[in-house]
Amino acid sequence: MTEHTRRQFLSASAGLVVAVTLPLPGRAQSGAAAILGQDAPTQGDFAPNAFIRVAPDDTVTVLIKHIEFGQGPYTGLSTLVAEEMDADWSQMRAEAAPANAELYANLFFGMQGTGGSTAMANSYMQMRKAGAAARAMLVAAAADEWGVPAGEIEVAQGVVRHGASDRSARFGELAERAAGMTVPEDPPLKDPGQFKLIGTEVQKLDTKPKSTGQATFTLDVYREGMETVVVRHPPFFGGRVANFDAAPAMAVPGVVAVHEIPSGIAVYATSTAAALKGRDALDVEWDDTEAETRSSEEMLQAFSEATAAETLVAEEAGDVDAALEGAEQVIETEFRFPYLAHAPLETLDAVIEMRDGVAELWMGSQFPSLDKPTLAQTLGIDPSNVIINVMFAGGSFGRRAQPDAHLAAEIAAIAKAAGRNGSWKLLWTREDDLHGGYYRPMTVHRMRGGIDAEGNIVGWTDVLANQSIMAGGPMEAMMDKGLDPTAYEGATKMPYDLVNFRTSWARMESPVPVLWWRSVGHTHTGYATEVFLDMLLEAAGKDPVQGRLDLLRADAGRDRAVLERVAAMAGWDGQRVKGDRGYGIALHESFNTYVAQIAEVSNDNGMPRVHRVWCAVDCGVAVNPGVIRAQMEGGIGYGLTALLYSQITLLPGGRIAENNFDDYRMLRINEMPAVEVEILDTDHDPSGVGEPGTPPIGPAVGNAWRALTGQTVTRLPFTVGVQS
Structure with missing residues (x-):
């Protein structure tokens, strides 16, 4: 999600409260079961708000408003609740919240939905407050039952205890009385120094049911x-x-x-x-x-021609035309990206x-x-x-x-x-x-960069041509002056101090339906910008790591931190080739998460063989480091698949050439590189990790391949581009 789109969503949801609570009569029957009219909570359940249900058997069930498809919201959001409740992790459960936008809206979207790596970012304070409210009500129930001041009561690992009188009770024992307590409007939250679960690798709640076949997917649903x-x-x-x-x-x-x-x-x-x-x-x-009957080659040619025509300016500064005119050296290239299926x-x-x-x-x-x-x-x-x-x-x-x-x-x-x-x-x-369509848009980038006699980058232009994802649907209202920021995000607001630059966009039309694909516009802008930057730095005789560090703006501290960390992880010494291995780097921020990667590559019969990837990530507070590492690893594997093999090809007449995984090639397990991930320890609010690991891997490998072979691959996938 671009910053512009994010602001639009935030504006749309400004009226939402942080910790949604149910009306008083509904407190004991909150959550999916009550709304669906099935499996209603048993007598004595405590449901202080729309997110939490405490049963007499001490289990704490968290209603998760974000769909779980492997990215970890069941575990991550339950961790926030358990932390503030001081629950024991063994008593935590999670289930999907029902469709109810009033209760379960994404606070960034103003509607119930998952996307843009926003699940943790929009829920962080909301779920912590929900947990803190539940804890406060359990404490109030104990204080009422024991006749002691609430301030003297402590909670740890799901047990409420009054030390002076040596009395204690489990959550389940207090559930019925707690249901009658007043819901606190703004319960105090823990200081991060008190965290016991946030920042640890608690076991994922959905791993066991998925591993044992107990989890129910849509395919498992059978009705009479x-x-x-x-x-x-x-x-x-x-x-x-x-x-x-x-x-x-x-x-x-x-x-x-x-x-x-x-x-x-x-x-x-x-x-x-x-x-x-x-x-x-x-x-x-x-x-x-009214069908699309052009082939992919015909469409790419049309997209290429569009980048040479008048386009909408997305971002610019300085006088880039004059800067390029006066440059000592001008480098121009065109990057081509195919349609991709998810x-x-x-x-x-x-x-x-x-x-x-x-x-x-x-x-x-x-x-x-x-x-x-x-x-x-x-x-x-x-x-x-x-x-x-x-x-x-x-x-x-x-x-x-x-x-x-x-x-x-x-x-x-x-x-x-x-x-x-x-x-x-x-x-x-x-x-x-x-x-079936709904592909990552086919895209062409036409890029020009100018270098002066001292090797400084004095001008930069990037003209993109692709279809709009947001146009023609409910998201079109968030487009500004005809611009779809998801089409070029990552090619704007770059962290580099480019004094003279311009990014512009040509909107293309086709009946082929397009959709966001893991990291959306960043999937192609990350490759185009970071490979092109490497080309300019190489032409200027500069080290790709130090050259980037020297270019970073003064306010790009988080970019600098991940870049320096990944260089240290890989032992970067300026050598882009060591023996039969090439090394390439890429830096890219997406969805407010900062990622830098270095790839080690060899030449395997004319194709890259990726042996190792070092990855440094700053995603703010690391709620579960294990989930973060897994998402970085998964994003790298997913990005490598697209980089090396994937494309959707329209044949003349418009039919699709690819049919199954035999011709829409996936990365195989023996092709997955060793991945080392380090998570920076920062106090920024948590941001998403489902998508940001994908954009840097392509350019890191592309830059390593150029270092090793001298070939800049400008058309993806590599199975096509290395032969171009």
Whole structure:
């Protein structure tokens, strides 16, 4: 999320309170169970606010407002509650909060949703205050029961104790009495020096159920009489159904219905195998009148030409044209980036059940505040009759964060077309996923840099061309003067003291739907800016580490700190090549998290083999260092996949070439480098770690490859670029 977008979200949510509490009658029945009308808390449960439930058996359940798809909010947000409650970690539990924007809004978005690496950042104070309020009420209950001053009571590891009278009680024993205590409006929080759990590697709450198969994903949901549905989508973007014959599909044993819906043709069956076989049997004629029929090569050429035309200026300073005109040396290059699919392990799926005008959904909903009204509108029912159960999801990387809520719309259309009570499971196959669009935008950067006789960078321009993610949907209102900051974020507000520079953007149009992909605009701007900077420093005869340090602005202290730390970690001595290994560095801030990486690379038959990566990260207060390291490692692996192998290719006519993981290549386990992560100890508020590990790895490897081979790879992935 760009700073501009972040400010817009903050402005929109200015009226939200920090610690949301339920109305008095609801305190004993807060959370998902009460709102869903299922598995209601037992008598004696203590629910001081919308986030916490304490049961008589001493378990503390935290309602997590952010979807858990592997990035750690169940553990991280529960840690905040446990810290302020002084609970024992063994008694902590977590479950997904239901769709309820009033109670569970992302404080940066003003709606319920997960994205932009904001889960920890927006919840840090909110969840701590929720925990502190619960603790205060438990203490008040003990003081009332024992007739002692609350100030004399201590809490540790889930036990409330009055030392002078040698009395103690567990949380569960005080739960019923605590429910009658007054909720404190602004409970005091711990000083960081008192933290016992924050900053430690407590065991993740979702590891055991996921490892043992106990965790329930959408695919595991089965309802009585449920039918499986797959959809035949147009084979090119913008295409429509012209005619179809359902008879061959209906002849397949197990197929019970075929209906045309807005997104294609839905095949309903009693089993997955029957649904897929029936879909294959459909006889369909497609209308490509409004479809994207250009190939990737044709589109890249058009994007390249757009960077030479008039564009919207996103950021500028000085007189860059004059500076480049007077430069001793001018370097110009063009970087090309393909469409990318997110390709999470769990493809899109959802289950819907209709019961007399009430719709209940089971889905890995990343933005319930968008999915719920879409379901209601598509089905023609009141939003109060829509229930969303937010499920574990097997990854997302942005794929489930859909501004148009198209998956919710598709399964609602399936239920509507059936026209009766019942339940249906919608499945997307891997081929559906890779052909389905909502890709990381194809992008072209045209860059020019000028160097004077002393080797100083005197001018810098970056012209980008790509599609807008925010335009045409609910996020368009946050665009400023026609600019979509997610298109070029990372190419603006750089930490370097470039006196004369300009970043501008050409908005391209295509029926190919685009979406945020892990780290959004930073995925390409990080590569383009850091590789180009390395090229300029090399041309000036400067060390890539010291050259960056010398360029950093005076106010870029956090950038400087991670850059110096990673150089120390790798033992940087200025040698870019040692034996058969090349070394490259990159520095990039995204989502208010600062990351520097150094990669060690060899030449493996014309392709980089990445052996080691050193990574320094400043994400503010490190709530769980283990989760942070895991996210940096995962982001590096994900970024390497895209750098080396991944691309979505439109063939002439608009069809997609890639079908599955055999031709949309993933990084293999034996290709994953050894990764060393160090987390800087800072007192800044925590920021996100789900995305910031991805942007620097590409340029770090690209710079190491150029040091080793002399080749600057300007077209990704490397499987294409090293041969360009």
